[in-house]
Amino acid sequence: MNLPQFVKVFTSEELFQIRDIVIISNSFYLVVPSLRKVVAQMRDKPFAVGMFLGREEGGNFLPSFQLLDWIMLHTSRKVTLNEKTAWLVICGRDVFRQGILEAPDGLSDGDVVLLQNSVGECLGYGHWCAEKKIAVHILLDRGDFLRRESPHHVKRNK
Amino acid sequence: MMAQSVLRRSTGSLEKDEDMSGQGMLTQSVAFERYRMLGQEPRHVDLPVSIRVNTIKIQPDLILKRLANIGIHLKPINFLRYGYSVTKSKFSVGASLEYLLGYMYTQEVASQIPVQVLDPKPGELVADLAAAPGGKTTQLAQWMENKGVIIALDKGERVYAIKNNLERCGVSNVVVLKKDARFLSDFHVEFDRILVDAPCSSNFIGDSRWFGKHSKSGLHNRSVLQKELIKSAFSCLKVGGTMVYSTCSLEPEENELVVDFALRKLKGLALVDAQCIGDPGLTQVFGKSLSRDMVKCRRLWPWKTGTQGFFIAKFEKIDPTDLTKLRSTKIDRCN
Numbered sequence: 001m002n003l004p005q006f007v008k009v010f011t012s013e014e015l016f017q018i019r020d021i022v023i024i025s026n027s028f029y030l031v032v033p034s035l036r037k038v039v040a041q042m043r044d045k046p047f048a049v050g051m052f053l054g055r056e057e058g059g060n061f062l063p064s065f066q067l068l069d070w071i072m073l074h075t076s077r078k079v080t081l082n083e084k085t086a087w088l089v090i091c092g093r094d095v096f097r098q099g100i101l102e103a104p105d106g107l108s109d110g111d112v113v114l115l116q117n118s119v120g121e122c123l124g125y126g127h128w129c130a131e132k133k134i135a136v137h138i139l140l141d142r143g144d145f146l147r148r149e150s151p152h153h154v155k156r157n158k
Numbered sequence: 159m160m161a162q163s164v165l166r167r168s169t170g171s172l173e174k175d176e177d178m179s180g181q182g183m184l185t186q187s188v189a190f191e192r193y194r195m196l197g198q199e200p201r202h203v204d205l206p207v208s209i210r211v212n213t214i215k216i217q218p219d220l221i222l223k224r225l226a227n228i229g230i231h232l233k234p235i236n237f238l239r240y241g242y243s244v245t246k247s248k249f250s251v252g253a254s255l256e257y258l259l260g261y262m263y264t265q266e267v268a269s270q271i272p273v274q275v276l277d278p279k280p281g282e283l284v285a286d287l288a289a290a291p292g293g294k295t296t297q298l299a300q301w302m303e304n305k306g307v308i309i310a311l312d313k314g315e316r317v318y319a320i321k322n323n324l325e326r327c328g329v330s331n332v333v334v335l336k337k338d339a340r341f342l343s344d345f346h347v348e349f350d351r352i353l354v355d356a357p358c359s360s361n362f363i364g365d366s367r368w369f370g371k372h373s374k375s376g377l378h379n380r381s382v383l384q385k386e387l388i389k390s391a392f393s394c395l396k397v398g399g400t401m402v403y404s405t406c407s408l409e410p411e412e413n414e415l416v417v418d419f420a421l422r423k424l425k426g427l428a429l430v431d432a433q434c435i436g437d438p439g440l441t442q443v444f445g446k447s448l449s450r451d452m453v454k455c456r457r458l459w460p461w462k463t464g465t466q467g468f469f470i471a472k473f474e475k476i477d478p479t480d481l482t483k484l485r486s487t488k489i490d491r492c493n
Binding site for chain 2: 030032034035038039041042043044046047048049050051052064065066069086087090117121142143145146148149
């Protein structure tokens with residue numbers, strides 16, 4: 001799945017124009033004209049620019065939280081979690097069925113869903129599991145920001 | 159002890175070839191004696207945990223209520239726009255959902271001041287030199303309401319941290335470059351404002367292992383880089399533009415002496431009153447007289463402000479052909 005396909009899973013709205021996307025080292029950024037103008041004047045390749053939308057790794061698109069937060073405003077494909085489960089999610093745990101307060105109808109096994117707490121804040125996203133004790137297998141959660149700071153992750157990023 | 163014995167505190171000057179002007183390590187006794195020579199009575203200070211509310215994502219009243227509900231109580235810091243100290247907390251603020259959602263940035267009180275002094279506006283073109291890990295970059299974006307352009311440079315591996323913090327805090331108006339900030343002029347653009355939060359030796363309040371890790375020669379070497387950063391920033395600043403130079407060092411070699419160098423060498427650079435907490439900058443440093451304008455800088459002595467040590471200088475770039483303004487900024491030395 002690429003970036004446009006990922007967005008289309010959640011909404012038919014056109015959130016951005018492809019021409020406003022800049023790709024740097026497999027990472028996708030949304031760049032407004034004022035930023036684009038400055039970047040065009042530079043001989044140096046930026047490390048990052050504008051709004052980070054996500055990156056491609058091994059043919060898979062991995063969204064950023066800036067993108068997920070944005071999509072949250074334009075989709076109904078989100079699962080609402082109770083307080084305890086919301087906390088477990090940001091600790092990287094999968095979601096058990098009893099932790100769900102609300103889920104959209106008609107989800108099939110393997111569907112990608114956003115996860116939110118009771119006040120509508122995006123906690124991450126994952127795969128819906130239709131017939132198991134685990135209801136959502138987590139692909140990304142907010143706790144990732146802490147994990148990224150670990151020495152192992154920093155080394156891997158280099 | 160030997161170092162102390164060679165000091166001449168009464169005159170505030172140092173004898174030639176003595177330890178303080180040599181290559182000696184800055185042990186606690188040496189460093190404290192230096193501060194005493196600058197008129198201070200140094201002591202250790204415990205710093206409170208402090209945060210900055212990220213108004214790009216949430217308003218202060220909302221986050222305060224939320225945090226109180228989970229047992230984190232905050233008190234506003236009266237000289238900061240969005241700064242709060244943590245008065246009571248059951249757990250680490252940095253491990254809360256609110257932190258992960260980017261509603262706040264854990265940032266020491268004094269380190270929130272330089273951006274407040276620079277005061278960038280929405281729509282401006284701003285440079286942030288030596289920007290990692292991005293605390294001040296996200297603060298600049300907050301002040302600019304995510305509008306305009308910030309160019310953030312850092313030559314180290316910590317640029318990854320800038321990227322992560324921009325994502326977490328919802329910032330979208332920054333260009334991050336892994337580049338030595340001394341080459342800012344490569345961009346051929348002129349900035350409205352520039353923040354030079356220079357790499358420095360830090361201070362013993364912020365680094366418990368500070369003593370014995372730094373030497374006079376180390377300070378000198380670092381000041382060479384700091385002077386180069388100021389020169390680089392000045393060359394890319396618009397006439398009428400503002401630059402803030404700051405360090406978290408207490409050492410005059412990295413602060414007033416760098417500013418004094420800049421005032422002498424860079425025609426059209428003028429100090430502006432920083433208008434923030436702290437003592438005026440020093441006009442006499444170890445027997446050397448500096449510009450009287452140095453009082454427009456601010457020095458945050460931890461034992462006086464209850465913060466980390468900090469130094470802040472605010473500059474304006476004036477037209478070198480404007481004789482009226484130049485006359486008023488002519489360097490007037492203290493005797």
